[in-house]
Amino acid sequence: MYLKNLFLGIILGIGFIIPGVSGGVLATILGIYDEIIYRLNHLFKNFKDNIFYLTPLVTGVIISILFFSKLILYLLNNKLNFISYVFIGLILGCLPYLVKEIKVKSNKSIAIIPFIVSLLFGIFLFIIEKNSLATTSNPNFLLMIIAGVFYAIGKIVPGISGAALLMLLGIYEYFLSIIANPLSLTISTIIKFIPFIISFIVSSIFILKLIDYLLSNHFRITYSAIIGFVISSILFIYPNYFSILSLLIASLSFLISYNLSK
Secondary structure, eight states, rough: HHHHHHHHHHHHHTTTTSOOOHHHHHHHHHHHHHHHHHHHTTTTTTTTHHHHHHHHHHHHHHHHHHHHHHHEEEEHHHTHHHHHHHHHHHHHHHHHEEEEHHHHSSSSSOOOOHHHHHHHHHHHHHHHHHOOOOOOOOOOOHHHHHHHHHHHHHHHTTOOHHHHHHHHTHHHHHHHHHHHHHGGOOOHHHHHHHHHHHHHHHHHHHHHHHHHHHHHHHHHHHHHHHHHHHHHHHHHHSSSSHHHHHHHHHHHHHHHHOOOOO
């Protein structure tokens, strides 16, 4: 169990650093999203078992962030489009699972209005991101607090990328450069990150409780909205480039994702 969850954590960590890829979506693909939300919200109900389950996941995420940050910088700088099609296939592959979950757990079909609203909101975020070119290497106190909230949303809500939301604020490259070089952190940089960390923790606690409540009491509406967010997230990673090889890569990752989420 420990090694399995460590591996799953490493996969989840990828969603913490790639723009447009949500860790929540990857958790959904792997079939562990609901369980993670439940265990985090009921941590002390069965503390020992929950810690044993969550610790390797968190460890894997940390390992993934530290290792893959430099790799992602390389991929982004060299515009290797194939990596985008890997995740497009993975995201599309989990959609049948999400739709099936609604039918199984609510005995109803997808709720159209929440689906459309979340889909349009995701498209709205994409349009803003495409037209937001300003970046900063010296974010202020308020910006760091907002970044903490946005990053928490992106890490918990499937289909919304925390990295993409940081791009909207113009500080994604700033964060990624720091994560890729943790040993070069100065005292002033660490102090600047304190409001971000506090904001992220407080926001995460609130969002986790909200998602747990929605999954327990409004499962059909919640999952319908998740599907809309998941579909819209494809816009963030589509590289505006197509080839037969990219189609084959997307198809292969689709089959992998579809079978993992069955």
